[in-house]
Amino acid sequence: GAGVSQSPSNKVTEKGKDVELRCDPISGHTALYWYRQRLGQGLEFLIYFQGNSAPDKSGLPSDRFSAERTGESVSTLTIQRTQQEDSAVYLCASSLGQGATNEKLFFGSGTQLSVL
Amino acid sequence: KQEVTQIPAALSVPEGENLVLNCSFTDSAIYNLQWFRQDPGKGLTSLLLIQSSQREQTSGRLNASLDKSSGRSTLYIAASQPGDSATYLCAGPVSGGYNKLIFGAGTRLAVHP
Numbered sequence A: 001g002a003g004v005s006q007s008p009s010n011k012v013t014e015k016g017k018d019v020e021l022r023c024d025p026i027s028g029h030t031a032l033y034w035y036r037q038r039l040g041q042g043l044e045f046l047i048y049f050q051g052n053s054a055p056d057k058s059g060l061p062s063d064r065f066s067a068e069r070t071g072e073s074v075s076t077l078t079i080q081r082t083q084q085e086d087s088a089v090y091l092c093a094s095s096l097g098q099g100a101t102n103e104k105l106f107f108g109s110g111t112q113l114s115v116l
Numbered sequence B: 001k002q003e004v005t006q007i008p009a010a011l012s013v014p015e016g017e018n019l020v021l022n023c024s025f026t027d028s029a030i031y032n033l034q035w036f037r038q039d040p041g042k043g044l045t046s047l048l049l050i051q052s053s054q055r056e057q058t059s060g061r062l063n064a065s066l067d068k069s070s071g072r073s074t075l076y077i078a079a080s081q082p083g084d085s086a087t088y089l090c091a092g093p094v095s096g097g098y099n100k101l102i103f104g105a106g107t108r109l110a111v112h113p
Helices: none
Strands: A005-007 A010-013 A019-024 A031-037 A043-050 A065-069 A075-079 A088-095 A111-115 B004-007 B010-014 B019-025 B033-038 B044-050 B056-059 B062-067 B072-077 B086-093 B101-103 B107-112
Touching: A005 A088, A010 A019, A019 A088, A019 A111, A031 A075, A043 A065, A043 A075, A043 B101, A075 A088, B004 B086, B010 B019, B019 B086, B019 B107, B033 B062, B033 B072, B044 B056, B044 B062, B044 B072, B072 B086
Parallel strands: A010 A111, B010 B107
Antiparallel strands: A005 A019, A019 A075, A031 A043, A031 A088, A065 A075, A088 A111, B004 B019, B019 B072, B033 B044, B033 B086, B056 B062, B062 B072, B086 B101, B086 B107
């Protein structure tokens, strides 16, 4: 596609429910990243996928968070038993695959998650 | 632990002014850095990437420099326009991290006609 696509753009859920967020990266981009942005704060790294390598999950805040990626395509971020502190914008980014620090990242518009 | 500070947190200026946005890292061993722009309700757009072999990058009215010895970067915006209004974020590698970026909280810029 022309850019990174994320869905849904907005999600309101009740505390304790599970949510699934989707990211479609730019075609041909082997690297995919998930970040979280709380109101008024910078972005917080969650997880990184590179091709068929094992993902870097070091940023996931708890075992309620998990993510998957099928090959070099779609990724889903799942949050189980949501808590109010999970409310944030969840941003997905992709890049060609040389590493986040050496190449431009292309971001989606994000999913605004609100946990009531 | 690497931390990023952006100064000022917010800036409001009349159109036409030249602006300087600052970014600093607690761990000064920064070998590359990116500046992003974020518009309300949208994702981030990469503006400039200063790679390990570079000291600065220019794109149109934007110029970013990186002092690797001090871990400080400056984004210079010349002849600011209302369309420049957005939040500007800098990001650099986590200490020892190759694929993780640590972001500042951003500078919210408003340029008035």
